[in-house]
Amino acid sequence: MSELKIKTMAEFLAEGQAPEVLFWVGCAGSFDDRAKKVTKAFAKLLHNAQVSFAVLGKEESCTGDPAKRSGNEFLFQMQAMANIEVLNAYEIKTIVTTCPHCFNTLKNEYPSLGGHYEVLHHTQFLKQLIENGRLSVSGGTFKGKRITYHDPCYLGRANEIYEAPRALIAKLDAELVEMKRCKRDALCCGAGGAQMFKEPEKGNKDINIERSAEALETKADIVAAACPFCNTMMNDGITQHNGSSAVKDVAQLIAEAKDL
Amino acid sequence: MGLQQLLFSAILLLGIGFFAFNVKRLIRSIRQGKPVDVIDRKKERTFAMIRLAFGQQKMQRNVLVGVLHLVVYLGFLIINVELIEIIIDGVFGTHRALSFLGAGYDLAIALFELFAFAVIVSVVVFWIRRNLMHIKRFRSAELKGWPKLDANLILIIELVLMFLFLGMNAADYALQLRGVAHYSPAGSFPISSWITPIFNSWSDGHVIAIERGLWWAHIAGILGFLNYLYYSKHLHILLAFPNTFYASLDPKGKFENNATVTREVKAMLAMEAADPNQEIERFGAKDSTDLTWVQLMNAYSCTECGRCTAACPANQTGKLLSPRKIMMDTRDRATEISSSKGVKDVAEHTLLDHYISREELWACTSCNACVEACPIGIDPLSIIMKMRQYIVMEESAAPGDLNAMMTNIENNGAPWAFNAQDRLNWVSD
Numbered sequence: 001m002s003e004l005k006i007k008t009m010a011e012f013l014a015e016g017q018a019p020e021v022l023f024w025v026g027c028a029g030s031f032d033d034r035a036k037k038v039t040k041a042f043a044k045l046l047h048n049a050q051v052s053f054a055v056l057g058k059e060e061s062c063t064g065d066p067a068k069r070s071g072n073e074f075l076f077q078m079q080a081m082a083n084i085e086v087l088n089a090y091e092i093k094t095i096v097t098t099c100p101h102c103f104n105t106l107k108n109e110y111p112s113l114g115g116h117y118e119v120l121h122h123t124q125f126l127k128q129l130i131e132n133g134r135l136s137v138s139g140g141t142f143k144g145k146r147i148t149y150h151d152p153c154y155l156g157r158a159n160e161i162y163e164a165p166r167a168l169i170a171k172l173d174a175e176l177v178e179m180k181r182c183k184r185d186a187l188c189c190g191a192g193g194a195q196m197f198k199e200p201e202k203g204n205k206d207i208n209i210e211r212s213a214e215a216l217e218t219k220a221d222i223v224a225a226a227c228p229f230c231n232t233m234m235n236d237g238i239t240q241h242n243g244s245s246a247v248k249d250v251a252q253l254i255a256e257a258k259d260l
Numbered sequence: 261m262g263l264q265q266l267l268f269s270a271i272l273l274l275g276i277g278f279f280a281f282n283v284k285r286l287i288r289s290i291r292q293g294k295p296v297d298v299i300d301r302k303k304e305r306t307f308a309m310i311r312l313a314f315g316q317q318k319m320q321r322n323v324l325v326g327v328l329h330l331v332v333y334l335g336f337l338i339i340n341v342e343l344i345e346i347i348i349d350g351v352f353g354t355h356r357a358l359s360f361l362g363a364g365y366d367l368a369i370a371l372f373e374l375f376a377f378a379v380i381v382s383v384v385v386f387w388i389r390r391n392l393m394h395i396k397r398f399r400s401a402e403l404k405g406w407p408k409l410d411a412n413l414i415l416i417i418e419l420v421l422m423f424l425f426l427g428m429n430a431a432d433y434a435l436q437l438r439g440v441a442h443y444s445p446a447g448s449f450p451i452s453s454w455i456t457p458i459f460n461s462w463s464d465g466h467v468i469a470i471e472r473g474l475w476w477a478h479i480a481g482i483l484g485f486l487n488y489l490y491y492s493k494h495l496h497i498l499l500a501f502p503n504t505f506y507a508s509l510d511p512k513g514k515f516e517n518n519a520t521v522t523r524e525v526k527a528m529l530a531m532e533a534a535d536p537n538q539e540i541e542r543f544g545a546k547d548s549t550d551l552t553w554v555q556l557m558n559a560y561s562c563t564e565c566g567r568c569t570a571a572c573p574a575n576q577t578g579k580l581l582s583p584r585k586i587m588m589d590t591r592d593r594a595t596e597i598s599s600s601k602g603v604k605d606v607a608e609h610t611l612l613d614h615y616i617s618r619e620e621l622w623a624c625t626s627c628n629a630c631v632e633a634c635p636i637g638i639d640p641l642s643i644i645m646k647m648r649q650y651i652v653m654e655e656s657a658a659p660g661d662l663n664a665m666m667t668n669i670e671n672n673g674a675p676w677a678f679n680a681q682d683r684l685n686w687v688s689d
């Protein structure tokens with residue numbers, strides 16, 4: 001496999017050029033082992049579609065989402081304003097991100113603090129690339145496979161994006177099977193609201209156990225995710241149930257179908 | 261003016277007067293909340309109100325319940341048009357004053373009767389669902405006691421009012437058939453005419469007494485019910501309208517950015533000079549008075565239906581959190597404050613800890629399922645978030661794990677202890 005070439009905004013600027021989009025990798029996408037694979041898969045797809053994109057690299061910092069959902073408005077706004085300063089200095093217009101939390105924060109919570117960008121979730125962006133004929137997908141590998149899709153709260157209910165990821169799965173020629181609760185009724189994976197970073201409160205079950213059981217009920221070969229936290233939560237849950245379904249991000253599925 | 265008319269006018273004034281008094285109390289309770297800018301986008305707001313409150317769009321997600329609820333609601337609205345006539349008859353001693361409308365009048369009365377019958381059927385189904393079927397959202401801990409009684413009382417009162425209405429018509433119709441003076445033929449009675457034969461063997465005087473009795477009970481019942489609203493979850497029949505009007509139109513993922521914090525952060529980053537005169541307000545919410553008036557109105561509008569709690573992932577997995585309880589607690593606390601007037605020391609007794617525990621607040625995943633589920637646009641999540649803000653920003657009392665996460669963000673710009681220099685390591689991994 002050829003070495004992945006990733007350029008930072010700083011490098012673009014040094015060459016006096018501007019990329020088409022900024023890929024906001026996010027903390028999970030940068031540091032979490034499962035999420036890093038998604039980052040890579042998405043970057044490969046961008047290359048394949050000949051999208052000129054940049055990352056911020058070490059200039060990227062947490063959007064502040066987990067701080068805000070924990071109630072630390074100060075820390076959130078400090079992070080946001082620092083990020084906005086960087087983004088505005090580079091005159092960023094369009095941002096694409098693989099994390100629904102980053103997506104939601106950048107899109108909805110940055111504008112009133114001075115950060116105005118067109119923000120896209122990677123499933124939306126990939127769908128656009130396919131529609132514009134820049135990216136082609138054929139099902140091959142996934143033909144006849146059952147895939148269920150878990151709606152991330154911050155993509156689904158929070159921003160009402162239900163169709164883009166499903167449209168991508170439809171391109172795989174696989175059978176999309178819905179869980180009992182899906183789209184606006186989808187059950188949370190348990191990670192949101194900064195729960196990812198703490199022990200759950202007392203209860204009789206962990207939320208990801210409940211949700212992954214529902215995913216397993218569909219007898220899907222693959223549980224498609226579109227959020228790094230859901231990805232981890234669903235994978236942990238399925239492992240605990242000794243389930244055999246693989247959890248993969250939609251971008252990974254597309255990249256695999258293209259043998260990238 | 262006859263004695264009956266005088267008595268009627270007095271009761272009417274008393275009923276309406278006490279209702280006005282309660283409305284004022286309610287407004288005072290809601291006004292305890294902080295101001296919030298919600299006067300924008302009037303057209304969209306009106307449209308949302310029409311869809312959600314008049315159209316009950318979200319109620320229709322369960323078709324059976326949705327339709328029955330619409331029947332009860334429309335039935336109630338429509339039948340209460342009859343109130344106009346009742347008031348005229350009561351004050352002026354007339355009999356069916358609007359009957360001069362002729363065929364239209366007959367049609368209206370017939371329609372009222374059909375609706376009354378449909379309301380009776382619906383209310384019985386609701387009672388069965390609530391009491392006999394094991395529907396989880398009707399059996400949570402927060403519904404024990406008054407809320408459960410309240411819910412059943414509403415159903416019983418509705419049932420009784422409908423029977424009074426039909427009974428009154430049946431007796432009236434019997435008297436019309438007999439040609440008794442004052443009871444000139446008016447109206448058409450598709451349902452109550454089935455009851456009328458009961459009176460066949462009764463003397464005119466007895467039937468008149470029954471007709472009067474039911475007529476009085478009906479109007480007294482309606483005035484009583486009107487005044488019961490204030491003490492009941494049934495307040496939603498009024499508040500659902502402003503509540504859906506003022507509900508957020510933004511994507512649910514957008515949480516408001518605290519403007520005071522923005523000013524302070526800007527001052528800290530030297531982007532703006534600090535304003536020395538700025539009053540330092542409390543961050544977040546410790547008590548109901550720290551919430552906005554829209555959040556308090558949400559609390560008073562809550563129907564206690566529990567759709568939010570049934571959808572809540574934390575609640576489903578046995579955590580203490582129930583978004584419905586968040587709303588009920590907020591309302592109870594706001595009422596406690598507005599009705600105490602210094603009689604009782606209520607300052608030691610705040611929404612946080614005395615009503616809503618920290619464990620509940622920290623169980624929330626901010627998934628928005630509760631907001632999505634609420635038929636009347638209530639946002640329990642915004643209250644949870646505001647209370648978390650108080651705990652974290654005023655008390656620095658976040659759970660240890662979260663403090664560690666926040667320290668990481670402060671130190672290295674990520675919620676985990678990774679170095680910002682390593683952000684591109686994924687490329688070569």
Ligand code: SF4
Pocket residue numbers: 568571572573574575581582583623624625626627628629630631640641644
């Ligand atoms: S946002 Fe919080 S309270 Fe509302 S349903 Fe989700 S976990 Fe429950």
Ligand code: SF4
Pocket residue numbers: 561562563564565566567568569583584587633634635636638640
């Ligand atoms: S907040 Fe809404 S969904 Fe929850 S109990 Fe109240 S009315 Fe029902």
